[in-house]
Amino acid sequence: MSHFAHHSEENYLKTLFSLSARDIKKVNNIALAQALKLNPATVLEMVRKLASKNLVEVKKDKTISLTEKGRKRALLTIRKHRLWEVFLVDKLRYKWNEVHELAEQLEHIESKDLIDRLEAFLDYPAFDPHGDPIPDKSGKLKISSTIPLSSGEKGKRYKVMSLAETNDAFLTYLEKLHIKPGMKLKVEDLHSYDQSCSLFVHIDGDP
Amino acid sequence: MSHFAHHSEENYLKTLFSLSARDIKKVNNIALAQALKLNPATVLEMVRKLASKNLVEVKKDKTISLTEKGRKRALLTIRKHRLWEVFLVDKLRYKWNEVHELAEQLEHIESKDLIDRLEAFLDYPAFDPHGDPIPDKSGKLKISSTIPLSSGEKGKRYKVMSLAETNDAFLTYLEKLHIKPGMKLKVEDLHSYDQSCSLFVHIDGDP
DNA sequence: GTAAAAAATTTGGTGTACCAAATAAATAAA
DNA sequence: TTTATTTATTTGGTACACCAAATTTTTTAC
Ligand SMILES: [Mn+2]
Ligand SMILES: [Mn+2]
Ligand SMILES: [Mn+2]
Ligand SMILES: [Mn+2]
Numbered sequence: 001m002s003h004f005a006h007h008s009e010e011n012y013l014k015t016l017f018s019l020s021a022r023d024i025k026k027v028n029n030i031a032l033a034q035a036l037k038l039n040p041a042t043v044l045e046m047v048r049k050l051a052s053k054n055l056v057e058v059k060k061d062k063t064i065s066l067t068e069k070g071r072k073r074a075l076l077t078i079r080k081h082r083l084w085e086v087f088l089v090d091k092l093r094y095k096w097n098e099v100h101e102l103a104e105q106l107e108h109i110e111s112k113d114l115i116d117r118l119e120a121f122l123d124y125p126a127f128d129p130h131g132d133p134i135p136d137k138s139g140k141l142k143i144s145s146t147i148p149l150s151s152g153e154k155g156k157r158y159k160v161m162s163l164a165e166t167n168d169a170f171l172t173y174l175e176k177l178h179i180k181p182g183m184k185l186k187v188e189d190l191h192s193y194d195q196s197c198s199l200f201v202h203i204d205g206d207p
Numbered sequence: 208m209s210h211f212a213h214h215s216e217e218n219y220l221k222t223l224f225s226l227s228a229r230d231i232k233k234v235n236n237i238a239l240a241q242a243l244k245l246n247p248a249t250v251l252e253m254v255r256k257l258a259s260k261n262l263v264e265v266k267k268d269k270t271i272s273l274t275e276k277g278r279k280r281a282l283l284t285i286r287k288h289r290l291w292e293v294f295l296v297d298k299l300r301y302k303w304n305e306v307h308e309l310a311e312q313l314e315h316i317e318s319k320d321l322i323d324r325l326e327a328f329l330d331y332p333a334f335d336p337h338g339d340p341i342p343d344k345s346g347k348l349k350i351s352s353t354i355p356l357s358s359g360e361k362g363k364r365y366k367v368m369s370l371a372e373t374n375d376a377f378l379t380y381l382e383k384l385h386i387k388p389g390m391k392l393k394v395e396d397l398h399s400y401d402q403s404c405s406l407f408v409h410i411d412g413d414p
Numbered sequence: 415g416t417a418a419a420a421a422a423t424t425t426g427g428t429g430t431a432c433c434a435a436a437t438a439a440a441t442a443a444a
Numbered sequence: 445t446t447t448a449t450t451t452a453t454t455t456g457g458t459a460c461a462c463c464a465a466a467t468t469t470t471t472t473a474c
Contacts, residue, residue, distance in 0.1 A: 008461065030421060039463050044423065046461080062422075062470090092324040102318055109312050117299040215431065237451060249432055251453065256430095269440095269452070 007108045010077045011036065012046055013055060014107075016066050017074035026063040075139040080115050081107040082128035082135075087118060089129040096129035214315045217284045218243065219253055220262060221314075223273050224281035233270040282346040287322050288314040289335035289342075294325060296336040303336035 015035045019027045033043040047064055050056040055070035066074060084106040088099040116137060119125075126142070127133055135141045222242050226234045240250040254271055257263040262277035273281060291313040295306040323344060326332075333349070334340055342348045 028421075029423095038461090040422075041424080041464080042462050049460095088321075091328055092321070094324070102316070102321060105316050105318075109309070111309055111312075114295075114299070114309060117301070121298055235451075236453095245431095246433055247452075248434080248454080253431080 006110075008046065009050065009055070010073070010108060012043075012050060013066065013070050013074040014077050014081070016056065016064065017071065017078065020065060026061070028062055028064065032064060072139045075135040075141060077107050079135040079137075079139070080109070082132060083115055083118050083122065083125070085128045085130070086122050086125045086134075090122060090125075099129065215253070216257065216262070217280070217315060219250075219257060220273065220277050220281040221284050221288070223263065223271065224278065224285065227272060233268070235269055235271065239271060279346045282342040282348060284314050286342040286344075286346070287316070289339060290322055290325050290329065290332070292335045292337070293329050293332045293341075297329060297332075306336065 012032075016027065016032065019031065019035055029040055029043055029047065032047070033040040036043065047056060047058065050070065051058055054067055055073060057065050057067050059065070081103045084103045085096075085099045088094040088102055089096050094102075119134075119137075125134060133142050219239075223234065223239065226238065226242055236247055236251055236254065239254070240247040243250060254263060254265065257277065258265055261274055262280060264272050264274050266272070288310045291310045292303075292306045295301040295309055296303050301309075326341075326344075332341060340349050
């Protein structure tokens with residue numbers, strides 16, 4: 001059998017995609033190693049392998065980026081991840097902060113059409129439980145215009161679209177505050193004695 | 208990360224279970240290697256590893272069998288396999304002869320409660336799409352009394368409970384004949400010019 | 415420009431899961 | 445019982461994906 005091919009590769013590509021999406025700064029070996037929680041030596045050789053497969057590109061300044069082929073592969077894995085998350089939440093009644101690790105496994109199931117059938121079964125959801133958009137069959141991603149809450153204006157109302165972090169601590173914290181994607185927030189006050197603006201929010205909208 | 212531990216182990220245990228269930232004869236290294244389509248050397252060292260983990264037992268006559276612990280593990284993997292098969296057929300509209308390979312992957316998803324939730328979602332099915340019984344949460348298997356069709360009596364009617372083979376060719380053949388578990392068959396005639404009895408059947412019951 | 419720090423790379427390992435080919439042991443046949 | 449065949453086991457590999465530690469290269473600071 002295929003012997004669980006590419007499980008690792010897919011994680012590298014996915015990580016590379018979200019790193020280059022979030023940060024404007026260039027991604028180097030160290031940054032990628034940190035994001036994957038792996039040793040730089042490990043990452044270095046994998047990056048070389050991916051480069052030889054035309055999935056990533058290493059520029060003269062050692063910056064690592066996805067090729068078009070790599071980007072597409074990343075997006076297809078992200079598609080699987082997010083659709084499985086929707087399944088877990090909508091059908092198996094998981095809480096939205098419990099599904100990440102499971103989706104991390106399920107995203108590697110290899111099949112031509114399983115995920116398309118799953119998508120149909122779930123009624124073609126546009127967003128995953130964290131508010132992140134689900135790429136389509138061909139790997140295209142609809143970009144929704146969102147702003148970070150920290151750059152919101154005092155007194156204005158905003159709709160939570162997606163979350164910058166996916167770590168369990170953060171998601172559990174939001175869960176405790178009953179904040180989730182789709183919910184509307186009103187920025188009561190902004191005060192920044194520390195670098196990151198902290199802010200009070202008023203919950204409003206569907207529970 | 209757990210690093211896709213035990214994917215292989217589970218396949219060994221599962222194969223060992225079905226070998227010892229089907230055949231009355233003892234399972235040796237060669238038989239296991241054949242069933243797994245692996246090299247005997249490979250199987251030998253894995254069997255030793257499994258023995259050291261108290262999952263299998265190698266008797267003086269070199270016969271390999273599951274321990275109680277190994278049997279339980281095998282049944283839990285089989286439980287996962289069969290529940291995923293039900294999901295694929297009932298929810299994703301796969302044909303019953305298309306799901307085996309996918310279930311072969313899905314059965315290795317690691318989670319304390321995913322499969323219990325899936326079972327609830329599927330409404331506690333007792334059998335998989337091939338008519339095989341689904342072990343319960345604790346790994347217990349309800350044994351239904353079935354007889355091979357070849358030992359059926361001429362003129363009598365039987366209900367298809369399960370299938371001895373799971374290979375694609377056989378399943379596709381049955382699919383073509385519109386034979387599936389739950390269906391009632393009447394044995395029209397038995398004639399055995401070759402070793403295995405061939406027989407004509409009359410389809411009857413729900414389509 | 416030199417020294418310090420950071421990043422990249424090399425080197426020599428690990429564990430898992432596989433293989434082919436050679437050898438040893440056990441079993442069946444003559 | 446001797447030979448042939450089958451089964452078990454050993455030996456020396458491979459690929460993948462990881463690591464720690466040492467080294468080299470690059471960048472930044474002074
Ligand atoms: Mn993953
Ligand atoms: Mn998500
Ligand atoms: Mn399997
Ligand atoms: Mn089945």
